[in-house]
Amino acid sequence: MxxxxxxxxxxxxxxxxxxxxxxxxxxxxxxxxxxxxxxxxGHQGGGTRxxxxxxxxxATTTxxATTTTAKAAATTxxxxxxxxxxxxxFLSAGCAACHTFxxxxxSGKVGPDLDTTPAVDAKKDNMxxxxxxxxxxxSPNAYIAxxxxxxxxxxxxxxxxxxxxxxxxxSFIVSGK
Ligand code: HEC
Numbered sequence: 145m146x147x148x149x150x151x152x153x154x155x156x157x158x159x160x161x162x163x164x165x166x167x168x169x170x171x172x173x174x175x176x177x178x179x180x181x182x183x184x185x186g187h188q189g190g191g192t193r194x195x196x197x198x199x200x201x202x203a204t205t206t207x208x209a210t211t212t213t214a215k216a217a218a219t220t221x222x223x224x225x226x227x228x229x230x231x232x233x234f235l236s237a238g239c240a241a242c243h244t245f246x247x248x249x250x251s252g253k254v255g256p257d258l259d260t261t262p263a264v265d266a267k268k269d270n271m272x273x274x275x276x277x278x279x280x281x282x283s284p285n286a287y288i289a290x291x292x293x294x295x296x297x298x299x300x301x302x303x304x305x306x307x308x309x310x311x312x313x314x315s316f317i318v319s320g321k
Pocket of ligand 1: 234237238239240241242243254255256258261262263265266276277280281284285287288289292293294295296297298301313317
């Protein structure tokens, strides 16, 4: 048996060393993190914005930028959707074959030029432009444009096209763009 006072000493020494090792092990990463945070924060605040700003600024700016783009897109889509859809209907329904209408790139000559004629005829017919255009599509014979023949414009669009498509068509023609 060793003297009672001698045994615990190496144990304490080992424990002490272990404590230090742990201490260092814990402190070192903390120090690195601390340094990193300080380092990057320092850069962000300071004049050297090159590295940090390119890393941090996009992260913060992207969100608002995306939101703005999304908002702008949403607004644009909301505003452009009816006319864009209307143009698609105009082309797919074959209106371009008979009508000139610049926004659709159409140059048909069988029916009136939709760039100008509806506005004139709506006045003659005492109707709001949108209502007149809608009537002209749904029941073309309700008003015959001067100089044009009754019965040439198909009478079937009111049934062959959905209400949504006619709505889109009307806003496209009324907006003139
Ligand atoms: C086969 C040829 C033809 C097609 C296809 C045709 N139209 Fe017409 N459209 C006419 C003719 C002819 C008139 C003039 C006679 C009248 O007022 O009904 C006319 C008149 C109109 C008018 C009234 C113009 C005015 O100032 O009085 C509008 C609006 C119109 N068409 C829109 C359309 C749209 C939209 C389409 C496609 C969904 C279409 N048309 C397809 C021949 C056509």
